[in-house]
Amino acid sequence: MAQKKFTREELDAKRVVDLKEMCxxxxxxxxxxxxxxxxxxxxxxxxxxxxSTAKTSAIxxxxxxxxxxxxxxxxxxxxxxxxxxKRTSTTIQVSCGASSGNFPVAGRSVKEVGEFLxxxxxxxxxxxxxxxxxxxxxxxxxxxxxxLEFLKPAGKKG
Amino acid sequence: xxxxxxxxxxxxxxxxxLGRLSRxxxxxRDIEAKINLIDGDNYEVKNYERQEFGQIGxxxxxxxxxxxxxxxxxxxxxxxxxxxxxxxxxxxxxDSIIFMCVDNHKTRMLVSNYCRNLKxxxxxxxxxxxxxxxxxxxxxxxxxDLTPDLCKYHPEIANPDDKLPEEMSCEELAQSDPQLYxxxxxxxxxxxxxxxxxxxxxxxxxxxxxxxxxxxNTNSKVRVVN
Numbered sequence: 001m002a003q004k005k006f007t008r009e010e011l012d013a014k015r016v017v018d019l020k021e022m023c024x025x026x027x028x029x030x031x032x033x034x035x036x037x038x039x040x041x042x043x044x045x046x047x048x049x050x051x052s053t054a055k056t057s058a059i060x061x062x063x064x065x066x067x068x069x070x071x072x073x074x075x076x077x078x079x080x081x082x083x084x085x086k087r088t089s090t091t092i093q094v095s096c097g098a099s100s101g102n103f104p105v106a107g108r109s110v111k112e113v114g115e116f117l118x119x120x121x122x123x124x125x126x127x128x129x130x131x132x133x134x135x136x137x138x139x140x141x142x143x144x145x146x147x148l149e150f151l152k153p154a155g156k157k158g
Numbered sequence: 159x160x161x162x163x164x165x166x167x168x169x170x171x172x173x174x175x176l177g178r179l180s181r182x183x184x185x186x187r188d189i190e191a192k193i194n195l196i197d198g199d200n201y202e203v204k205n206y207e208r209q210e211f212g213q214i215g216x217x218x219x220x221x222x223x224x225x226x227x228x229x230x231x232x233x234x235x236x237x238x239x240x241x242x243x244x245x246x247x248x249x250x251x252x253d254s255i256i257f258m259c260v261d262n263h264k265t266r267m268l269v270s271n272y273c274r275n276l277k278x279x280x281x282x283x284x285x286x287x288x289x290x291x292x293x294x295x296x297x298x299x300x301x302x303d304l305t306p307d308l309c310k311y312h313p314e315i316a317n318p319d320d321k322l323p324e325e326m327s328c329e330e331l332a333q334s335d336p337q338l339y340x341x342x343x344x345x346x347x348x349x350x351x352x353x354x355x356x357x358x359x360x361x362x363x364x365x366x367x368x369x370x371x372x373x374x375n376t377n378s379k380v381r382v383v384n
Contacts, residue, residue: 034363036380098290098370098377130311134382149379152368153314154292155285157337158171158261158345 005050011041015090015145019044037132037145090144096121097152106146111138114150123150161191161357164250165257166241166269168197168217170208170342171284171349172259176221177210178350179257184229192233195221196249198240198323208339240323241265246272250279255357257349258283261334263318270296270308270315277301282352283308284345288338290370293348297362303383305365311381344369348376 011019016037023029023040029047032040091102094113099121105113110129117123127150129136142148161183165172176195183191197217201209211220222236239245241260250256250272258269258281266283273279273296281296294312297304309316323331348367355361366379 095377095379097292098368098375099373100375100377128311130381132382133380135311151311152292154263154266154283154294154308154312155287155290155345156261156263156320157286157335158167158169158259158284158342 004048006044006048007050008041008045011044012143012145016040016147017145019145037147092142092144092146092148094121094148094150096123096127096150105148106142106144108142109138110136110140110142110148113142113148114138121150122152124152127151159189161189161255162251162253163191163193163255163257164196165193165259166196166249166265167259167261168195168221169199169205169259169261170337170339171286171345172197172257173210173217173221174343175257175259175284175346175349176225178346179353180225180229180232182350184231191231192235193225194235194237194249195225196237196239196241198238208337208342241269242322242324243268250276252276253278255280255353256282257353259345259349261285262320262322263315264320264322266308266315267318268322273298274303274307280356281308282349282356284349286337286341286345288336289341289372290368291341291345291348292366292368293345293352294366295352295356295362295364297356304362306381306383310383311366338371341371344371 019037019040020032023032023044027044027048029043032043090106091104092106093100093102094105094117101120103117110131114123114127114129129138130149130151131140131142131146165176168176180193183189195218199217201211201214201217201220211217212224213220216238218236218238222234225232225234237249241249246268250269256269256279258266260266270281273281276298277300279298282293284293285291294308295305296307348369352367363380364378365381367376369376
């Protein structure tokens, strides 16, 4: 029985929802459904990373015909002029305070997205960007699966 | 479960929160609660549209009197003072659950920084503007932060441009921006959610919740501690 191995780059390129589904349905790694992306990747790497020697029976390389595929994700029709199958883009959740939305901004920098969504999400000009809960450089390029938050000041009154 | 609760500020948010929290605690069989009420301010007629008081006087004292007869399973004690650097260590002890319902960032900064030196503490802080607001949750267990302190992602709290109530003149105290009762109610409700999730359910994943009445949205945040 051959063993499936992953590199961190390979996992990083996947969306967090896909990683979580892998944990549940393929890799038999419990407790990941509410974890952040980096935690999920660490768990997969610990069990199936390139350096790992752990054996598994969950992954098989034996070719079997695909009987059905269930997929869920966020995508929008951003390129209607393109051929069928290439008309949608994977979106990233961007939020500021109570406002949030999914936008096709993968590959864009945090700074660009802040400018682009300033009015939509009421992003302050000086607002810091957090990716997956961690402060990042304004030039950070967003990857599929990232979660971007622009910090909103705390309410003062009470 | 024994809970030592401190409510700092009994204005628009704190006076609403106290009633909701007391009802829950009073009728929870497994909980033995003591609530310390801290506020140096007086309830005045101008507060009547947002604040829940039956008489004029110091807010902490009035709320103690009102609460002891209504919620007999809880111990209440009032402290009619404003929090400052000199009385912090008397007001906040190890293992406290603190609800901060104040109207200035300088008090938030003082209390958050003080809590960073405690071993175990839960700090739930709420604040609002006219139609939106937020609640922050700072959890510290065994001298380790489980969620970020109030200042970590909020420079406006880390470097406040306002004053403590006792540093303000009478004119400054008399001037206050208008507030909406429903927004205070929203903050108090989210503080109750935060209490239930962290203290009762021991879920420490989310560290902040925002809400906006006009867009009818709430949004909770997961943030990295270090």
